[in-house]
Amino acid sequence: MSRARAPIGLGVRIDGVSKAYETREGEDLLALDRIDLEIRAGEFVAVVGPSGCGKSTLLSMLAGLIRATSGTIRIDGAPLTGPHPGAGVVFQSDHLLYWRTVLDNVLLPIEIKRRPLAGYAARAEELLAQVGLAGFSAKMPSELSGGMRQRVAICRALIQEPGLLLMDEPFGALDALTREQLIMDLQTMWLAVGNTVLFITHGIDEAIFLADRVIVMSPRPGRIDLDLAIDIPRPRRWKEIHENAAFLAAARKVREIFEAKGVLAAD
Amino acid sequence: MPKRRSFAQRALEPLAAPGLALLVLCAWQVAVPFFGLSEFVLPTPWQIAGRMVSDFPLLLSNGYVTLFEVLAGFACAIAGGVPTALAIFYSRPFERAVYPLLIALQTVPKIVLAPLLVLYMGYGWAPKIFLAFLIAYFPIVISTVVGLQTLEPGMVNLVRSMGASEAQTFWKIRLPAALPSIFGGFKVAIALAVIGAVIGEYVAAERGLGYLQLQANAKFDTTLNFASVVMVSLIGVLLYSAVMFFERRLVYRREAAH
Numbered sequence: 036m037s038r039a040r041a042p043i044g045l046g047v048r049i050d051g052v053s054k055a056y057e058t059r060e061g062e063d064l065l066a067l068d069r070i071d072l073e074i075r076a077g078e079f080v081a082v083v084g085p086s087g088c089g090k091s092t093l094l095s096m097l098a099g100l101i102r103a104t105s106g107t108i109r110i111d112g113a114p115l116t117g118p119h120p121g122a123g124v125v126f127q128s129d130h131l132l133y134w135r136t137v138l139d140n141v142l143l144p145i146e147i148k149r150r151p152l153a154g155y156a157a158r159a160e161e162l163l164a165q166v167g168l169a170g171f172s173a174k175m176p177s178e179l180s181g182g183m184r185q186r187v188a189i190c191r192a193l194i195q196e197p198g199l200l201l202m203d204e205p206f207g208a209l210d211a212l213t214r215e216q217l218i219m220d221l222q223t224m225w226l227a228v229g230n231t232v233l234f235i236t237h238g239i240d241e242a243i244f245l246a247d248r249v250i251v252m253s254p255r256p257g258r259i260d261l262d263l264a265i266d267i268p269r270p271r272r273w274k275e276i277h278e279n280a281a282f283l284a285a286a287r288k289v290r291e292i293f294e295a296k297g298v299l300a301a302d
Numbered sequence: 303m304p305k306r307r308s309f310a311q312r313a314l315e316p317l318a319a320p321g322l323a324l325l326v327l328c329a330w331q332v333a334v335p336f337f338g339l340s341e342f343v344l345p346t347p348w349q350i351a352g353r354m355v356s357d358f359p360l361l362l363s364n365g366y367v368t369l370f371e372v373l374a375g376f377a378c379a380i381a382g383g384v385p386t387a388l389a390i391f392y393s394r395p396f397e398r399a400v401y402p403l404l405i406a407l408q409t410v411p412k413i414v415l416a417p418l419l420v421l422y423m424g425y426g427w428a429p430k431i432f433l434a435f436l437i438a439y440f441p442i443v444i445s446t447v448v449g450l451q452t453l454e455p456g457m458v459n460l461v462r463s464m465g466a467s468e469a470q471t472f473w474k475i476r477l478p479a480a481l482p483s484i485f486g487g488f489k490v491a492i493a494l495a496v497i498g499a500v501i502g503e504y505v506a507a508e509r510g511l512g513y514l515q516l517q518a519n520a521k522f523d524t525t526l527n528f529a530s531v532v533m534v535s536l537i538g539v540l541l542y543s544a545v546m547f548f549e550r551r552l553v554y555r556r557e558a559a560h
């Protein structure tokens with residue numbers, strides 16, 4: 036790959052990480068079972084798996100929101116103990132603050148990190164313009180469509196210049212057309228920025244389209260069933276991808292795993 | 303098919319409520335002589351208005367007293383209620399110990415304490431302010447607790463992932479999300495505080511609008527009694543509008559833009 040990358044990507048190393056939750060009845064529920072995963076700096080990794088297999092749990096641990104029951108997570112070699120200043124998170128719901136304008140929503144992490152706001156306002160406008168929201172900075176979130184709101188949420192993560200971008204089914208609640216556009220936007224952004232991305236989804240096609248590597252997880256307790264490298268040159272085009280042989284082969288492999296595990300009915 | 307409203311309809315609509323009020327007042331004005339009622343049984347609106355002008359200094363000086371009691375009681379209720387709600391929200395043991403009691407106490411009609419308060423606190427300001435406080439306190443506590451709980455856990459995770467401290471979480475998201483509910487509580491509380499102060503005056507007082515009403519009753523001065531009622535109502539409306547004024551400045555409602 037000959038892509039020029041700014042050195043902002045963070046490397047992630049997950050060693051033997053398990054997570055058990057305590058249920059209401061006081062029993063242990065094993066959500067993740069000894070996960071080992073290494074993500075190189077600047078790599079785009081997508082995780083697919085059935086609902087309830089522990090994808091969000093894995094992401095929450097990387098975001099420093101919950102602790103692993105056992106095992107270690109290292110970011111650029113340093114063990115993770117809480118939210119990492121270089122990580123940005125995008126959730127399935129946009130979680131925009133309805134009492135703030137679009138611009139003030141984008142600037143929220145800057146405010147929280149107590150950086151000088153004045154220096155970032157122009158950058159925020161620039162990010163908004165890149166996702167087609169030029170001129171929307173003074174609008175309130177309630178004036179935007181679902182797709183626009185999620186774009187704002189992505190800008191809010193990007194303004195932190197995250198070396199590690201964590202995305203938990205960010206396009207799961209969007210209609211097909213909006214989703215397609217945002218997938219393309221995300222690819223463009225990532226090609227320009229070159230950060231490390233962990234992208235969680237249950238869409239097999241969007242995982243393969245976006246990622247350098249697709250990780251397939253088994254039903255609970257979550258384990259890694261397959262670690263599949265996707266060698267399709269970039270920029271990839273959504274319209275052409277469904278005719279690409281490498282894409283189709285990868286999709287078939289993922290489906291086979293799901294069928295073997297009973298996640299997808301074989302027909 | 304959307305209904306088109308004519309120009310006349312649109313022009314008249316804002317006048318509907320004042321128009322109806324005026325109509326009722328006119329009916330009252332006409333009905334009193336029609337049924338041959340004396341002023342002492344039921345004064346006409348015109349007589350009440352006249353009395354409000356002629357006895358304005360009296361009404362105003364007693365109005366100030368009541369207004370002060372209400373404001374002091376309401377201020378104490380905010381000063382006590384909001385911290386109580388914060389303690390309930392942030393401290394599990396405090397919540398377990400206090401919240402069920404507060405909810406149980408809310409159902410007790412605080413008004414019945416008025417004679418006891420006079421017994422313990424005398425005839426001065428204290429029992430009126432305390433009653434206004436007591437009656438306004440509960441809705442403020444409960445609406446503030448409910449407001450603090452409205453935030454979705456996902457929002458908290460979002461700001462925590464940005465490295466927010468507990469204090470930042472409170473000021474940046476939890477408090478703003480709670481404000482609509484808190485102000486809802488304030489609006490209920492201010493109306494109740496007026497009731498508390500006036501009831502306090504009914505039980506034992508030497509000044510205030512409630513006291514003025516009792517004096518008017520003793521002298522069979524029904525017109526002055528009505529004038530006092532109008533005055534109390536004006537205080538209620540004034541204070542409620544003041545709370546709404548601050549609400550408009552401070553609170554952005556989710557629904558507002560729709």
Ligand SMILES: Nc1ncnc2c1ncn2[C@@H]1O[C@H](COP(=O)(O)OP(=O)(O)O)[C@@H](O)[C@H]1O
Pocket residue numbers: 056057058064066084085086087088089090091092093255
């Ligand atoms: N806070 C929690 N307490 C108890 N169980 C949880 C909690 N969060 C998630 N789980 C359980 O852990 C499993 C994995 O959840 P999650 O990571 O959200 O899965 P996914 O994102 O893949 O759908 C599920 O069975 C879920 O019910």
Ligand SMILES: [Mg+2]
Pocket residue numbers: 090091092203
């Ligand atoms: Mg999930």
